[in-house]
Structure formats: C-alpha cells, structure tokens
Amino acid sequence: MADQSAVSAGKARVGSQNIIQIADLKKIYQLGKTSVEALRGVNFSVAEGEFTVVLGPSGSGKTTLLNIIGCLDRATSGQYLLDGEDVSNRDFNDLAEVRNFKIGFIFQNFNLIPVLNVIENIEFPCLVRDKREERAKLRERVRAVCAEVGLERFMTHKPDELSGGQRQRVAIARALITEPRLVLADEPTANLDSKTSDQILELMQRLNREHSTTFLFATHDPRVMELARRTVRIKDGLVVPD
Amino acid sequence: MSPLVLMSFRNLSRNRRRTLLALGAVVVGLCALTMIRGFVNSVRQAQLGATVYGTTGMMQIHRTGYLKNVLSNPLDLAFADTAELREKILSVKHVKALSPRLQFSGSLSAAEPVVAGAEAQTNSEPKTTFIAANAVDPELDRIVLPQFYTWLTAGKVFDTADAPSMVVHGDIAGPLGVGNVELNMSQPKELWPVLLTPDKDGSLAGEAIQVTGVIGSAVPTDKRLALAPLRTVQRILKMDGQITEYVLTLDDVARASDVQSDLVKILGPDFEVSRWDEIVPFIQELLSNIDFIFDIITSVFLLVIMLGIVNSMFMNVLERVREIGTMMALGIRRGYILALFVLEGAFIGSLGAFIGLGIGIGIVAIASKIGIPINAPGSTLKFMLHPFLTVSFLLRAFLLTSMGAALVSLWPAWRASRMKPVEALSAV
Numbered sequence: 001m002a003d004q005s006a007v008s009a010g011k012a013r014v015g016s017q018n019i020i021q022i023a024d025l026k027k028i029y030q031l032g033k034t035s036v037e038a039l040r041g042v043n044f045s046v047a048e049g050e051f052t053v054v055l056g057p058s059g060s061g062k063t064t065l066l067n068i069i070g071c072l073d074r075a076t077s078g079q080y081l082l083d084g085e086d087v088s089n090r091d092f093n094d095l096a097e098v099r100n101f102k103i104g105f106i107f108q109n110f111n112l113i114p115v116l117n118v119i120e121n122i123e124f125p126c127l128v129r130d131k132r133e134e135r136a137k138l139r140e141r142v143r144a145v146c147a148e149v150g151l152e153r154f155m156t157h158k159p160d161e162l163s164g165g166q167r168q169r170v171a172i173a174r175a176l177i178t179e180p181r182l183v184l185a186d187e188p189t190a191n192l193d194s195k196t197s198d199q200i201l202e203l204m205q206r207l208n209r210e211h212s213t214t215f216l217f218a219t220h221d222p223r224v225m226e227l228a229r230r231t232v233r234i235k236d237g238l239v240v241p242d
Numbered sequence: 243m244s245p246l247v248l249m250s251f252r253n254l255s256r257n258r259r260r261t262l263l264a265l266g267a268v269v270v271g272l273c274a275l276t277m278i279r280g281f282v283n284s285v286r287q288a289q290l291g292a293t294v295y296g297t298t299g300m301m302q303i304h305r306t307g308y309l310k311n312v313l314s315n316p317l318d319l320a321f322a323d324t325a326e327l328r329e330k331i332l333s334v335k336h337v338k339a340l341s342p343r344l345q346f347s348g349s350l351s352a353a354e355p356v357v358a359g360a361e362a363q364t365n366s367e368p369k370t371t372f373i374a375a376n377a378v379d380p381e382l383d384r385i386v387l388p389q390f391y392t393w394l395t396a397g398k399v400f401d402t403a404d405a406p407s408m409v410v411h412g413d414i415a416g417p418l419g420v421g422n423v424e425l426n427m428s429q430p431k432e433l434w435p436v437l438l439t440p441d442k443d444g445s446l447a448g449e450a451i452q453v454t455g456v457i458g459s460a461v462p463t464d465k466r467l468a469l470a471p472l473r474t475v476q477r478i479l480k481m482d483g484q485i486t487e488y489v490l491t492l493d494d495v496a497r498a499s500d501v502q503s504d505l506v507k508i509l510g511p512d513f514e515v516s517r518w519d520e521i522v523p524f525i526q527e528l529l530s531n532i533d534f535i536f537d538i539i540t541s542v543f544l545l546v547i548m549l550g551i552v553n554s555m556f557m558n559v560l561e562r563v564r565e566i567g568t569m570m571a572l573g574i575r576r577g578y579i580l581a582l583f584v585l586e587g588a589f590i591g592s593l594g595a596f597i598g599l600g601i602g603i604g605i606v607a608i609a610s611k612i613g614i615p616i617n618a619p620g621s622t623l624k625f626m627l628h629p630f631l632t633v634s635f636l637l638r639a640f641l642l643t644s645m646g647a648a649l650v651s652l653w654p655a656w657r658a659s660r661m662k663p664v665e666a667l668s669a670v
Contacts, residue, residue: 100573
C-alpha cells in the first residue's frame with residue numbers, strides 16, 4: 001500500500017486541491033495461469049478544474065486507469081484518493097454512490113438509455129438517489145443544462161430520434177446534471193464527424209472554463225490533444241514523465 | 243412516476259415480438275386454466291348438488307348404530323317421529339328443513355295377467371323385482387331434496403303421504419312392465435303391482451300399489467331405488483309414526499360440521515348425526531380427486547408460463563448488458579437493477595394474467611349461458627353443466643401469476659445485478 005507521501009507526489013496544476021491522487025497503482029489481470037500487469041505502479045494526480053488528456057497506444061493501460069479512476073473497477077494494489085477520499089476498498093454500493101455524486105461519464109457510444117427521452121435521460125442519475133431532489137427544481141435544472149448544451153428543442157425526443165452530436169450533448173448534460181467533481185470522457189468524439197466533434201469539444205471546453213469542472217479524457221483525437229491543457233502519457237502500464 | 247416503474251414498463255415495448263410471445267404464453271395459459279376451473283366448478287357443483295339436494299341431503303339423523311346395520315335389519319332401529327323431536331332439530335341454528343323417511347326393502351310384483359295389447363306390457367308372465375325404497379312425506383321431502391324430484395322421467399310423484407302409489411326407477415319400471423305410467427294410472431286396482439315387504443318381525447306384508455312415476459338418476463345410484471308415501475308404508479309395516487331417519491337441509495352446507503356438533507349435543511347418545519360426506523364418502527373423495535387433478539394441471543400450466551417468462555427475461559438481460567453497465571456507471575445500486583427486471587417480469591405476468599383471465603371469464607360466461615350437456619358415469623340422466631368462477635379463484639390466479647412472474651424474474655435479475663460495471667460496459 002502506498003503511503004500518503006507517495007500520494008502527495010502528484011502535482012496540483014490548476015486548483016489548489018487535487019481531485020485525483022493516485023499512488024503506486026497496480027492492476028493485474030489473471031488470464032488462466034498467466035498474470036497480465038495492466039498497470040505497474042502508476043503515480044498520477046489531477047487538480048480541480050483541469051482539462052486533461054490521457055494518451056497511450058492500445059494495450060498501454062489507459063482504459064484500465066480510467067476505469068479505476070471512474071470507480072468502475074478496482075486496483076489490485078496502490079492508493080486512489082478521489083476528492084481527498086480513499087475509494088480503493090469501497091464496496092459496490094459505496095462506489096455506486098461515489099460515481100453518482102462525484103463522477104460524470106461521457107462514453108464513446110453515448111450510452112443513453114433508449115426508453116427514456118432526453119429530459120429523462122439527463123435527470124436519471126439524480127432520480128436514483130436515496131434522497132431525491134424536489135422534482136420541479138430538478139426539472140428546472142435539467143432545462144437549464146439542456147439550454148447550455150443546446151438541446152432545448154429536443155427535450156422530449158428519444159435517443160433514436162437524435163443525431164450523434166445531439167446524443168453526445170445529452171450524455172454531456174447527463175454527466176453535468178449531478179454537478180460532479182470530475183467528468184471522465186472516453187473517446188467522446190470517436191463516433192462523431194469532425195464538425196460535430198469540434199462543437200462538442202468546444203462545449204466541453206466552455207463548461208470546463210465556466211464551471212471549473214475537471215475533465216479527464218482518454219482519446220486518440222489530435223483535436224482533443226490540441227485543446228488539452230495537460231497531457232498524461234501512458235506506456236506499458238506506467239505514466240511516462242512529461 | 244418513478245423512473246424504475248417507467249423504465250420497466252417502457253422496456254416491454256423494446257422487443258415487441260418477445261414480449262408478445264411471453265405475454266401470449268401467460269394469456270393462453272391463464273385463459274385455459276380459467277376455462278378448466280369453470281368447468282371443474284360446474285362438475286363439482288353438479289355432483290355436490292345431486293348428492294346433497296337429490297340423494298343424501300346435507301345431513302341425516304338416525305338411531306345410533308343405524309348406518310352400520312342398514313343392510314341387515316334397518317327397521318329394528320326405527321324411532322318415533324314426534325313433533326317435539328322435529329322442533330328440537332329445527333331449533334338448531336342453520337337447520338332449514340327436515341324430511342322424515344322410512345327406509346325399507348321389499349319386492350314389487352306385476353299383477354297377473356298384465357293388460358294384453360299394450361305394446362310395452364305384452365308379456366303376460368308375472369314379474370317380480372326387488373326394491374330398496376324410501377317412504378317419504380312428499381311435501382317435506384321436496385323441500386329437503388328438491389333435485390331428486392327433477393329426475394322424474396315420466397308421470398308424477400304421489401301428492402300425499404298416504405297415497406296408494408309409488409315411484410320407481412326406470413331400470414325397474416321397464417322390465418316390470420310398469421314403464422307406461424299413463425296406462426298404469428288407468429288400470430283398475432286389481433291390475434296394480436303388489437308391494438311386498440317384511441315387517442319388523444320378519445312377516446311379509448303387502449298391498450297393491452299404483453306406479454305413478456318413473457325416476458332416473460343423475461348420479462351413480464342404486465337402480466332398485468323406489469319412493470313410496472310414508473304413511474302408506476307405515477301402515478303396511480304396522481309402524482305408525484315410526485321412521486328410520488330425518489334428512490336435513492341447512493341454509494349453508496359449509497356449516498354442516500357446526501350443525502352436527504350442535505345436534506349431537508341436543509339429541510344425546512341415542513341418535514347419530516351424519517354429514518353427507520360421511521354417508522357417501524366416495525363422493526367427497528371424488529371431489530377431492532377432481533381438485534387434486536386440477537391442481538396438477540394448474541402446476542404444469544404455471545410451470546410452463548414461468549419458464550416462458552424466465553426465458554424472456556434472460557434474453558432481455560443479455561440484450562441490455564451494456565445498458566446495465568451504463569446505469570451502474572451512473573451510480574445505481576444492485577438492488578435497483580434487480581428491481582428493474584423483477585418489475586418487468588411482474589408486468590408481463592400481471593398484464594398476461596389480466597388479459598387471460600378476462601378472456602377466460604368471457605368464455606366461461608358464454609358456456610354458462612348455453613350450458614354443457616354431459617353424461618355422468620352410471621347415471622341415466624344428462625347433467626347440464628353451467629361453468630362458473632369464484633372471485634377467490636380469480637384473485638388467486640392473478641396474484642399467483644403476477645407474483646410468480648416477479649419471483650422467477652429474480653433469477654435473471656440477480657444475474658444482471660451481479661455484473662461488474664466495467665465488464666458490462668465493454669459488452670458488445
């Protein structure tokens with residue numbers, strides 16, 4: 001287990017507080033009798049409000065790292081502090097709560113729930129909480145987020161009635177409605193044409209600027225890399241120094 | 243509306259064909275079960291009705307030991323039919339009416355010669371047949387055993403307890419040459435058949451008696467059955483005021499056990515009080531067997547229905563693995579996923595049960611209106627069955643199907659809820 005000094009080794013670059021602090025993070029997959037080390041002791045931190053890109057070739061451990069940061073997977077060893085809290089050894093429902101309150105996800109394939117319309121998709125993460133927000137108030141916030149991402153005219157549309165760009169806007173709105181500490185975007189522009197990609201990236205950049213929301217991307221898109229204020233490169237399960 | 247309920251409901255329309263197939267299985271199964279139940283209910287009711295309103299009554303009172311000795315010397319255990327005793331019995335709660343009866347056996351011999359020229363009665367050979375008869379007061383007996391009197395296939399039942407006439411079973415009437423009731427009634431007394439019966443002392447007593455009616459039976463019964471006027475038989479047997487039993491009808495057959503205990507207390511040890519199911523236990527066994535068979539059929543149907551739902555739910559889970567992963571990423575708990583799929587299963591079960599029961603009720607209502615004629619084994623008359631359903635059956639069927647569907651959906655739902663988010667999200 002990494003000690004606190006190792007955790008503190010990550011540098012805060014924008015805000016005073018680190019949203020992500022990772023120390024000596026390892027992930028080993030057992031494939032039959034073979035062990036595959038996907039992460040071999042990653043040390044890494046992201047400060048509040050950063051717009052960071054994680055880069056790396058296929059098989060570098062990039063997705064594994066993002067999954068652990070997103071509390072979707074657990075590290076084999078090492079320490080991970082999210083917003084100052086150690087989430088390395090939480091159980092499923094605890095992690096679900098962490099994801100719900102602190103992390104917003106934007107997926108490559110949008111991952112909207114097909115039976116829900118735009119409003120319902122966006123408000124979904126807030127409705128599955130134990131303590132629910134007042135419905136009228138929530139709807140008001142959903143409308144505001146919709147306006148912010150340019151979906152006012154599509155609020156009652158189902159996902160299959162929307163274009164790829166519009167779907168990704170819904171996904172962004174859904175990620176933002178919970179006012180998360182961190183937004184994780186896994187190849188958010190991979191399924192979009194270049195014009196739509198530019199619009200989506202511009203939108204995310206604006207949201208990062210205006211709301212100081214921390215964005216962490218995994219991408220191969222050079223346009224995203226151009227916009228990123230920080231790039232973290234991963235190779236063979238380790239963070240390559242800048 | 244809760245997003246859980248909303249999603250479960252909307253998910254039903256995602257793969258319409260599959261939902262319709264699962265729903266169809268529930269609808270067809272429930273509809274079939276409802277029709278079978280309606281039919282079984284009518285068979286039970288007809289059988290029970292024929293027994294308690296046509297054969298045994300709901301309850302019988304005899305002198306102690308009578309039922310054990312009924313085949314040897316039933317007359318030895320006769321007792322006085324007094325107004326006081328009747329009053330005592332009728333004072334018991336739920337006893338609606340009683341009919342005094344005198345059971346006796348004997349023979350009926352056609353007079354010689356039988357009228358020549360009549361088609362059905364051309365044989366001039368004297369004929370004798372044995373009978374197992376009940377002597378009754380028709381006025382009282384009609385109240386206690388009303389269905390028995392609907393089984394009359396020809397002629398009429400004597401009007402008074404001292405009439406010189408009797409009613410015999412069709413199986414006796416034909417061979418004995420008294421099947422043509424109209425002809426019987428026009429015959430002079432000298433040509434009436436003779437009723438011979440041994441009295442308490444074993445001496446044969448006899449009297450000419452007119453056969454005014456022929457009876458059939460809608461239940462397996464003794465083909466030697468005959469019905470005679472009570473006072474006429476009492477006179478022949480020199481047993482004035484004596485009877486062998488009271489047959490009782492109650493305002494509710496389900497109260498039979500309570501009434502039995504009350505009567506036992508009131509009448510004391512000299513009398514035995516028997517419920518209909520103690521007198522003819524095989525009928526109760528038959529009804530229980532019908533219920534048992536129906537329960538087996540129900541179980542098989544429900545099993546098939548539930549397997550259909552489980553299969554459909556597993557397909558739903560497999561089709562939505564990535565969606566499950568997405569929901570997990572958004573922070574829902576395992577219980578939520580579980581509830582989502584269980585609710586979907588419950589929706590299919592409830593909706594299917596609702597439609598299936600609705601169609602079933604409609605078909606049963608039509609069948610009830612038209613009636614289903616059926617011949618019971620051993621009976622000489624046709625039953626007309628009128629299928630019907632009870633609210634408790636409908637409620638039980640609905641609850642069992644919807645709750646059963648929810649319960650079996652737990653299996654696929656559990657599998658869905660135990661998925662790892664990272665694996666579910668990477669599913670193709």
